[in-house]
Amino acid sequence: xxxSRIYAKFLTPVVGKTILEYEGVCSHECIVxxxxxxxxxxxxxxxxxxKKVFGIFVELIQxxxxxxxxxxxxxxxxxxxxxxxxxxxxxxxxxxTAGNCIPKDxxxxxxxxxxxxxxxxxxxxxxxxxxxxxxxxxxxSKGAGVGFLDIALKSDGNWDYEFHLIGGGxxxxxxxxxxxxxxxxxxx
Numbered sequence: 001x002x003x004s005r006i007y008a009k010f011l012t013p014v015v016g017k018t019i020l021e022y023e024g025v026c027s028h029e030c031i032v033x034x035x036x037x038x039x040x041x042x043x044x045x046x047x048x049x050x051k052k053v054f055g056i057f058v059e060l061i062q063x064x065x066x067x068x069x070x071x072x073x074x075x076x077x078x079x080x081x082x083x084x085x086x087x088x089x090x091x092x093x094x095x096x097t098a099g100n101c102i103p104k105d106x107x108x109x110x111x112x113x114x115x116x117x118x119x120x121x122x123x124x125x126x127x128x129x130x131x132x133x134x135x136x137x138x139x140x141s142k143g144a145g146v147g148f149l150d151i152a153l154k155s156d157g158n159w160d161y162e163f164h165l166i167g168g169g170x171x172x173x174x175x176x177x178x179x180x181x182x183x184x185x186x187x188x
Contacts, residue, residue, distance in 0.1 A: 008084060010164050010172050011097055016090035020057075025072040026065040027080045034061065038087065045089070052154040052179045053087065053094045059147050060098035060175060061085050068100035069170055093158075093181055099174040107163055107171050114161045117148050122157040129153050151177050 008023065019041050022034055038057055042050050068081025083100030102110065120128055129149045151159050159177035166172050 010099060010162075010174060011084060011086065012176065014086070014088045014095075016088050016095075018086060018088045019094075021084075021086040023084045025080050025082050026061055026068075026085075027072070028065075030080075031058075031061050031065065034085075049094075049179055049181070053096065055154050056096045056151055056177045056179065057085070057087060059150055060096060060177075063147060063175075064098060064100045067102065069103050070101040089181075091181075093178040095176060095178050097174065097176040099172055101166070101170045102173045104165070104169045104171050107173075110173060111161075111163065113148060117152050118157075118160075120149075120152070120157075125149065125153045125157065148175075151175065155179055 020034065020038050022030070024030070035054070035058065038054060039050075042053060064081045064083035064085065066081060068083050070082040071077065071079045072082060073079035081100060083098060085098040086096075088095045088097075129146070132146050132149055155177040156179075158179075159175065161176070162174045164172040164174070
């Protein structure tokens, strides 16, 4: 059993109905299977803003795969990451939550990046996203950048993050994004 099972206690309890939940190794095959399951589940729901929910899911599960400090093969940074991802359906929104371990020394950098993005006014998110996409630094960077902005954009700025010190030089990092169930006329 993967160690990540003990981290479920850090996730906020589900208010609505869980439509997808996964804990464990986020391999390419697993991501494809979960994406297909999510696509099928969301296709059955009228009024779902599929692109936004699906896009956030993909970004978060790829983050787990690529950046989690907990790996499928311990001490092998090329192996798949381990973490938790959950999508729930609430009265007014879909909530996408993901969590994984990060090294303690990465907390300040990630917290600063998240804080900076959270402070961007909603009406500026798209232009900042486009500018970051075209910057030379981010094309070569493996650090969090475009991904957090993409989550902020797709959730209309309705996202948050938290850190839980777990010991052993690691911290559990959680991102939660909300996507309104009813779409707005100007949504893309």
